[in-house]
């Protein structure tokens with residue numbers, strides 16, 4: 001029996017007399033409000049053997065920022081197909097919606113995920129943030145999967161049919177009365193699309209989430225309602241009842257196992273092999289791999305070990321918690337593990353508290369996995385402003401950019417990726433790649449062979465600077481004169 005442990009929680013905006021629902025939900029991660037009945041206890045993805053985080057992105061194409069993460073679950077083919085199709089649908093829709101030029105800030109699509117259940121019923125919640133020039137808008141969709149039948153369904157599949165959906169809509173409208181005129185209850189129609197994100201809290205209540213702007217002014221952020229278990233029970237499908245039971249059992253386990261102490265704070269991250277190369281005397285290059293760990297990361301680690309080469313990894317926190325054993329391997333094999341934010345949002349578009357939150361959570365995930373605290377951060381998309389720099393400084397993090405871009409996320413072939421890396425490499429180069437990309441991993445043996453043939457040693461980023469990196473400073477290349485390093 002895999003252990004269940006909580007790695008986070010959400011605070012959805014609750015429509016109760018306690019009035020805890022007025023603040024806008026965080027775009028980066030949902031606030032924690034203990035005791036909130038609309039809080040869903042997520043399943044720790046590391047307890048799901050065989051789960052693989054997947055990533056869909058499109059590099060720097062067309063002036064957009066896109067990062068879509070979704071999980072692939074073992075023995076759940078129909079769910080995996082559905083999640084992949086949903087990721088592709090959202091990307092297409094976003095491309096279409098942002099085709100027009102003239103945005104002051106780059107439009108951004110960001111999707112991350114949580115597990116609402118992972119047993120004989122599995123649930124995956126995709127949380128989407130879209131930035132279209134002014135502010136973030138957030139939407140959620142939760143998909144369900146029945147291991148017994150092998151069928152995937154939208155959230156309405158938790159209910160026994162259309163009449164049950166009508167009754168749930170009526171119950172939700174009733175509970176929304178407390179919110180007065182702010183909420184447009186007429187918008188709570190019994191449509192599958194409107195009820196596309198439902199899950200259970202630990203008490204077995206059905207938590208119904210609405211998207212930003214869907215049933216009230218956008219300023220309210222997201223709204224959620226918990227329909228009491230006794231009212232919803234007669235309306236559930238057979239799978240819905242098992243999902244409800246799974247949430248109750250998970251909450252019982254959590255209440256026993258909830259950690260009471262802060263995660264360990266280890267020594268700062270250092271390569272176990274650092275110091276073996278003097279970059280003042282040897283030609284050094286720092287290969288960096290972002291956005292993982294993913295399905296090809298283990299293979300990349302094999303390749304690097306075979307070639308006795310070291311690299312720097314910048315994992316996304318949400319993926320790191322799903323595959324902590326890969327971070328442990330990175331660290332044990334002499335690579336350095338940095339911080340690439342929790343969900344890969346452009347940090348320069350977030351409030352300071354959200355930047356800090358994103359870096360904190362990832363730091364916690366990395367430290368829990370490898371016992372060392374990261375000292376480097378690579379801001380997603382390389383986007384840095386004064387707030388990002390200040391928060392990095394407070395966290396003791398040096399900002400690491402790059403000066404060789406392999407453009408490996410633009411659908412390049414392995415050959416093209418290798419050619420770019422090799423042709424642009426120079427002593428002190430920081431090379432940007434992504435270990436979530438199949439062609440990148442295929443390119444690495446060629447890169448290692450050709451650069452080694454030119455006399456290069458493969459080191460971690462701090463070794464380019466003899467370990468003398470300062471928190472809050474941005475580093476792009478080891479041969480860049482310090483006085484010329486850009487500050488933002």
Ligand code: NI
Nearest residue numbers: 290291380381
């Ligand atoms: Ni990235």
